[in-house]
Amino acid sequence: MSWQEVLVPLEKLRISPYNVRQRIDEGAVKSLMDNIAKRGLINPLIAYPAPDGAYEIVCGRLRFLAIRRLKMEMPEKFNELFSRGIPVRAREMSPREAALLSLSENVRQNTMTKAEIGAAVTRLREEFGMELDEIMSEVQLKADEIRRALEVYRAVLGTMETLQIPVARPGRPKTGEARRAISTTGMGRIHSTARRLAEKGYGREREIVEKLKKVSMDSGLSTREIQLLTKKVEKRPEVLKSEEELRKLVAELRAEEMVERVVLLRRDVISKLEWLAKSRKKTFDELLNELLGRAIDEELKRLGVVVIGA
Structure with a gap:
């Protein structure tokens, strides 16, 4: 699908879960709001259409926050500039494309810390099964830049664990409410399965992801169980046509009496x-x-x- 220039109401815009930028400086938001108030929005937001009619922003998080703040602090100026909607360049894109585009744009603009880049690269590897060489080629990063970013990101994770700040880790047992969360490894398996099935014509990648994600969360599946489920789904893709059939597959999986244990291996x-x-x-x-x-x-x-x- 080619790019389309559209005007979207502010309430129909939201940040994509595949937007990799994490750190936002409120001072930068204020400064950009003032700039937009004086000069207008120079570059449109980059987004894809969501199933519910909204648009999810891949590139332009800071611009979106500045526009939203403009509406609250300068409503007359907002109405003057955006009465017909917010300028957006939009097209359909897969979750993998969205994450890559977001990282590429932020790296080009030098708006991310090394830890954020490391987190984004880790996500591309774990959620979408990308190799480092592939990421370097797509994002135009050098090997030593990625290595340093990963080192900083791992150091940050280590600090968070030392301070006992909860960090999601694949493969560890979950209890209660936390068990319904999906690890990055589990999401990676879901995305790779969805991509392969979409390529074979069994549906749209994003819709397959949502179906597998929903049944995994509703059933409280562990990372290992998600891996087993996606393998079964790839062998029997017809179950995607019915939520009931998908849940039956989960029941079959659990009937195999697999037990989760945490072990230490060399x-x-x-x-x-x-x-x-x-x-x-x-x-x-x-x-x-x-x-x-x-x-x-x-x-x-x-x-x-x-x-x-x-």
């Missing part, structure tokens, strides 16, 4: 398991269960132990 063991899983086109958990099951069966056989019901 770094070299994890590296070997990841390599084997990738080479055999299996998930980390599938390969680990396969190898452990085989090794345990062999050890029990050697000991002459028979497990009833096994």
